[in-house]
Amino acid sequence: MLAALKRLWHKLGSPRWFFALTSFWVSLLGWAALLFLLVGAVWGLAFAPADYQQGNSFRIMYVHVPAAMLAQSLYIGMGVAGFIGLVWRMKLTDVFIAASLPLGMVVTALALFSGSVWGRPTWGSWWEWDGRTVSTLVLFFLYVGIYALREAIADMQLRARASALLAMVGTVNIPIIKYSVEWWNTLHQPASFGLTQKPAMPSEMWLPLLVMVLGFYALAGFVVLTRMRAEILHREGSARWVGEWIAGRRAI
Amino acid sequence: MIGSLLRREWQILRRAKGAVINPMAFLFLSATLFAIAAPALVIQQTSQGASAAGILWTLVLLTQLLALDGMYRRDFDSGLLEQLLVTAQVPFVAVLSRIFMQWLSTGFIIVLASPLLAVLLGLSVETLPATAVALLLGTPTLSLLGSIGASVTVGFNRGGVILALLVLPLFLPTLIFGADLVEAAQAGRDFMPQAYVLGLISLGALALAPFATLAGLKISLEMQ
Numbered sequence: 001m002l003a004a005l006k007r008l009w010h011k012l013g014s015p016r017w018f019f020a021l022t023s024f025w026v027s028l029l030g031w032a033a034l035l036f037l038l039v040g041a042v043w044g045l046a047f048a049p050a051d052y053q054q055g056n057s058f059r060i061m062y063v064h065v066p067a068a069m070l071a072q073s074l075y076i077g078m079g080v081a082g083f084i085g086l087v088w089r090m091k092l093t094d095v096f097i098a099a100s101l102p103l104g105m106v107v108t109a110l111a112l113f114s115g116s117v118w119g120r121p122t123w124g125s126w127w128e129w130d131g132r133t134v135s136t137l138v139l140f141f142l143y144v145g146i147y148a149l150r151e152a153i154a155d156m157q158l159r160a161r162a163s164a165l166l167a168m169v170g171t172v173n174i175p176i177i178k179y180s181v182e183w184w185n186t187l188h189q190p191a192s193f194g195l196t197q198k199p200a201m202p203s204e205m206w207l208p209l210l211v212m213v214l215g216f217y218a219l220a221g222f223v224v225l226t227r228m229r230a231e232i233l234h235r236e237g238s239a240r241w242v243g244e245w246i247a248g249r250r251a252i
Numbered sequence: 253m254i255g256s257l258l259r260r261e262w263q264i265l266r267r268a269k270g271a272v273i274n275p276m277a278f279l280f281l282s283a284t285l286f287a288i289a290a291p292a293l294v295i296q297q298t299s300q301g302a303s304a305a306g307i308l309w310t311l312v313l314l315t316q317l318l319a320l321d322g323m324y325r326r327d328f329d330s331g332l333l334e335q336l337l338v339t340a341q342v343p344f345v346a347v348l349s350r351i352f353m354q355w356l357s358t359g360f361i362i363v364l365a366s367p368l369l370a371v372l373l374g375l376s377v378e379t380l381p382a383t384a385v386a387l388l389l390g391t392p393t394l395s396l397l398g399s400i401g402a403s404v405t406v407g408f409n410r411g412g413v414i415l416a417l418l419v420l421p422l423f424l425p426t427l428i429f430g431a432d433l434v435e436a437a438q439a440g441r442d443f444m445p446q447a448y449v450l451g452l453i454s455l456g457a458l459a460l461a462p463f464a465t466l467a468g469l470k471i472s473l474e475m476q
Contacts, residue, residue, distance in 0.1 A: 086467070138421045145417040152408055153475070161471050162404050166418060169400055169464055173422050176453065180425035184432070 013090055015232045016241050022225050029222040036215030044208035051205075060118040062209055066216035067111040071139060072174070074104035074220065078146075079171025082164030092228075094160035095235070097167060099227035101147060103220060108140045131182040138177055142170045156235075254345055261353035272357045275319040276365060282311050283372055304373040305383075305434035309427050311369075312362055312387065313394065316423075317416055319358045320398040323350070324406040324469065334473050337466075347462045347469070351399045359391030375438060382437030389450035390430040396454070396461035397422045403468030407475035425453055 011017045044062035051058035078097050085093030115133060116126050127133075146163050153159040236242050265271065286307055327333040340346040362369075366387050367380045375383060401419035405411030433446035 138424060141417065141421045145414070145421065148414050148417050149404065152405075152411075152414055155475065158471050158475055162468070165400075165464060165467050165471070166404065169397075169422070172460065173425075176425050176456075177421065180428045180449075184428045 012092060013088075015091055015095070015236055016239070018092055019229055019232050019245075022229060026222060026225045026229065029218050029225065033215055033218035033222050036211050036218055040208050040211035040215050044212060048205050048208050049202070054122055057118065057121040060114055062212045064111060064114040064118055065209060066213045067107050067114060068136060069213060070216050070220055071104060071108040071111050071136065073217075074100050074107065075139060075142065075167070075174065076171055078104070078167040079174075082167035082171075085160065085164045086168070093164065094156075095228050095231045096224070097146075097160070097163055098150075098231055099224045100220075101143065101150070101163075103223050103227075105140065105143045105147065107216075107220070108136060108143060111136055112140065131184055134184075135178045135181040138181070139174070142174075146170070254349060257340075257346055257349040258353070261349060265353060265357055271319070271322065272361055275315045275358050276361060278318055279311055279315040279362065279365070279369065280372070282314065283307075283369060286311070287372070304370075304375050305431045305438060308366075308369060308373050308375070308383070308434065309390075309431040312391070312430075313420070313423050313427060315362065316358055316391070316394040316398060317419065319354070320395075320402045320419070321412050321415055323354050323399060323402040324472075328406045328472065328476075333469065337469060337473070343466055344462050347399070347465050351395050351462065351465070354399065355392055355395035359387070359395055362391060363387045370434075375434070379434060379437045382443055383434050385447055386430045386433040386437075386443075386450065389447055389454060390426045392454040393426045393450075393457045394423060396457035400461055400464045400468055403465045403472060405472075406469070407472040426450065429453070 040062065045059055048059070050056050078100055081093040081096045084090055085097075112133070115136070119128055119133075120126050123130075146166050149166055150159055150163050153162055233242055233245075324333060327336070336346050337343045363384055366384050370380055370383045371377070398415075398419050401415045401422075404418065405415045408414065429446045429449045433443045433450065436443040436446060
């Protein structure tokens, strides 16, 4: 078991092997995302019961909660990838950071936007300086910082190392920022979903949410893998296997 | 070795007085701008405690940011930084002494000047010790985390804006607890919890930031 894991770890150093492995996973995740998002959206938007206090506006939750969860997960994923990249000098980790950075920014913006739309009927204003809102906004700025840094460095290897370092520093700071901001001021309802406690809503409401969360993560996996594969083709453009792969595609 | 490093830093500081004076001038100038632009926040005695504490800390953050930009620049341009990292037996100590001197030339001076600044911004005299304590515990974090951003951006022609983008979000916890400490003192509440948190954040930054700075400096040196 351990030997197999070690072998996998070494193989992950090879972009070519990763590329071959993921052609199956991309299509699997793509179809899973389509299925989950369709089922979750129809179930959540049309069939889940309306909230006794918030009426139908609570349905924004089915976009807002998965987006906010994904926004944090992607940044932490970048931090972990940055750590692996700095310690083991693995090529793929920077491909992962490059692929998930724009997606993370978009998802964080989506979480902020959907939260703002939800805040209008619930809290009575488009923007409240609420703790969890602010920590998401800061998360967005952390993404922007890494993006700006990547734009500023021309050399690919140095860019990889600098952004890996910053992603790590940001990841260490995320919990500190999150808890201090929430301690500072919170109006927000507590998180709808946690790993440890039972959701505070009936199953007709949270089951579609669970499906939507799975759908968002599958979609993220699909997008990140697709972008990583494109990036690998771009970076390894001069390698023989890329030429062979393209020739194989042309033949079909 | 530590002694000679610190002596060198001290000599530089004594000869380049602008590194100490300019940020302080900026700090007081921007406090004046605040008083002129928003007299309701500063001069009038209405809800002053809360907003004065917030303004004070925001200005301290911006002053630190301004001073951080030049933190490694001169040594980087002259090639001395590279020599220092190559020859030092423990590069960690070299970086740490640089950070310590940076703090001494900005954070510590801000602590010394804090009574004047606080009175200018309309805080009560009883709050002055608490303000100094808050700054003493909080400003090391600014130098330590700021050093990470400065180390990564030192190779850029115009690194200032990126530096701000990188480090200001990291300053947030210090801003929150620092401003809250001053506000609590102004309202006559107990401010020890905030002081403990500020010290804790500083100690955490002290443990990790020099390593990250070292990694950042190595990246920047390769960029040359």
